Amino acid sequence: PMPAALYTSYRNEIIANPKIISAGGTWEHVGWGAYRRPVKDAEKQLEVDVMDIGPEYAQTMGLRLVKGRFFDKDRAKADQSNASIIVNQKLVNDFGWTEAVGRTITLYDTTILTVIGVVEDFYTSGLWQKIEPAILRLSRGNEFGIMAVRANSEDIPAVLDFLNRKWKELSANQIFNGMTQQDTMQEEKEIKGSILKVNVFLAIVATLLSL
Numbered sequence: 001p002m003p004a005a006l007y008t009s010y011r012n013e014i015i016a017n018p019k020i021i022s023a024g025g026t027w028e029h030v031g032w033g034a035y036r037r038p039v040k041d042a043e044k045q046l047e048v049d050v051m052d053i054g055p056e057y058a059q060t061m062g063l064r065l066v067k068g069r070f071f072d073k074d075r076a077k078a079d080q081s082n083a084s085i086i087v088n089q090k091l092v093n094d095f096g097w098t099e100a101v102g103r104t105i106t107l108y109d110t111t112i113l114t115v116i117g118v119v120e121d122f123y124t125s126g127l128w129q130k131i132e133p134a135i136l137r138l139s140r141g142n143e144f145g146i147m148a149v150r151a152n153s154e155d156i157p158a159v160l161d162f163l164n165r166k167w168k169e170l171s172a173n174q175i176f177n178g179m180t181q182q183d184t185m186q187e188e189k190e191i192k193g194s195i196l197k198v199n200v201f202l203a204i205v206a207t208l209l210s211l
Contacts, residue, residue, distance in 0.1 A: 001027075004142040006171060011147065013166050019155040020162075024056030025144030033125040034134065039105045039113070041095055048091060049124045049132045052139040055079075058086060058119065060150045068101040068117030071138055079116065080138050086117040091133035113137075 002010075002025070011023050028034045034049035055071040063070075066089060071079055078084075085105075092100045103115045113135070121131045151159040167176040 001143050001145050002147070007142050007144055007147070010166065010170055013170065014149065014163060017159070017162055019151055019159050021150040021152070022056055022060040023147060023149045024058075024060040025054035025139070025142065026057045026146050026148060027052040027139060027144060028124075029146050029148065030061055030122055030124060037107060037135075039107050039135070040109075041097075041103065041105050044095060046091070046094055046133050049134040051124065051134065051136050053136050054139060054142070054144060057148060058136060060148045062150070063122060064120040066118040066120055067099075068115070070117055071136075076138060080140060083111060083113045084116045084138065085113045086119055086136040087115055088119055088121050088131075088134040090121050090131050091135065092118055094133050 007025055011025070014020055015023055028051040030051075034051045036047050037050050039046055039048050053071075055073040055076050058070050068086075070086065071084070087100060095103075095105075097103060100115050100118045105113050105115070107113055119136075122134070123129065123131060124134055125132075149159070149163065164176050167174075
């Protein structure tokens, strides 16, 4: 993983660049998959995709909010303490809820999760997989495996070069790899859906690349 100190230093450096709109860390990434867990409300149990993300990740990826709110770094400690989650519309529909914000679900029969927001459906594992009910949870701390960075399409070459240079300045002994979100969906010739049009670079630490 990217150590918390390195993540914080790198993010602070790159967001000072006016060509960079936003940046956020995550462990699981849209298009690369998530992990599965059982959750239930009072009447039904579902298997859901779970992503552990930083407070800026959902906005950076362009996820569209339907109800409630996104995570906010100023509320991060409270959201972690309250086990706050953001869910997709598919989860809301599968549970048969008319109102989702404020609802609670149980993970593993022990952990109570509280819904603070609902986003439009998105593909956690690529366009070739069906949309699954999904949960976004705040990762504890600032240690991540992936950083997503959002920039306008015309700025991609300059931003990629900038990210590469800054990475080498801060972490000369670790490999940098950058790609657009479209590249993570290379099986599809035409990218569809709002989040898949977002231009994103993934700065992936050497530990992930060398496995």
